[in-house]
Amino acid sequence: MSAITDIPVPGTPPGAASRRISIQRWRQRSRLIHGLRVVLPTFIAVIIVGLAGAVAYNAITSHRTPPKDSSAPIRLVNPHFVGRDSKGKPFLLTSITATRDPQNYQRVFLDRPTLTLDTDGPDPTHITSGAGIYHEDTGKLEVSKGVRMSGARGAFDTDSSLFDTKTQELVGTVDIQGLGINGQIQAKSYGVYDNGARMVFTGDIRSRLQPK
Incomplete structure (x- = not known):
């Protein structure tokens, strides 16, 4: 009767753990970049709308402000x-x-x-x-x-x-x-x-x- 010998179990290939960490970091960066691509255009659009509104408001109020009377008493x-x-x-x-x-x-x-x-x-x-x-x-x-x-x-x-x-x-x-x-x-x-x-x-x- 032949002897039963231990069968070696394949181990983790060298560098596999570091590759998994790198992949996780890359995925995190990808999600961050994707989020920035969505948020930044929206933020820029809000700024542009705000500036346009401020310009329009100043234009309206400047027209409403009565001109300074040059004949006002000194x-x-x-x-x-x-x-x-x-x-x-x-x-x-x-x-x-x-x-x-x-x-x-x-x-x-x-x-x-x-x-x-x-x-x-x-x-x-x-x-x-x-x-x-x-x-x-x-x-x-x-x-x-x-x-x-x-x-x-x-x-x-x-x-x-x-x-x-x-x-x-x-x-x-x-x-x-x-x-x-x-x-x-x-x-x-x-x-x-x-x-x-x-x-x-x-x-x-x-x-x-x-x-x-």
Whole structure:
């Protein structure tokens, strides 16, 4: 009786395991590449649609935006207007804000203006008010809403005045009252000349002399 010998079982060929790993990796890369081929075109299409929508929106909104009005008023903050009168004396006009009239560039609306006359002299005169209109072409200043003139010859209050920066004449046809070098005075109209050196009051004048 013949002896039974062991039959050898075929083993795994050399390199088969590494080939299987390589095949698995290749399949994974293939699936990734296939997925990217599907996703990337879709993503690019979404970007293109978004850009097109943004361009269309900007085009529509730009047409809806009203054009900037070239005639809009010019507003200045803390403006300074300087000049000299007919005798060469300097004056300075300031205000909180100033707005140029869009219909007349030479007319300026002032908020709480302050006019200082003879700024280089020993006794400058100050005129303040709540509002004013300065005409740059004529040099005339309309002041209103609590006008006060103060200087070396006293202080006076009125509702409105018209001042000429060239002649330095201040006139008004409304009530005025104040305290001058000779005492208190009230009148219906007035005129101030020569930088306050000469004052003329008319209409229902009432005065109270101040004894020296």
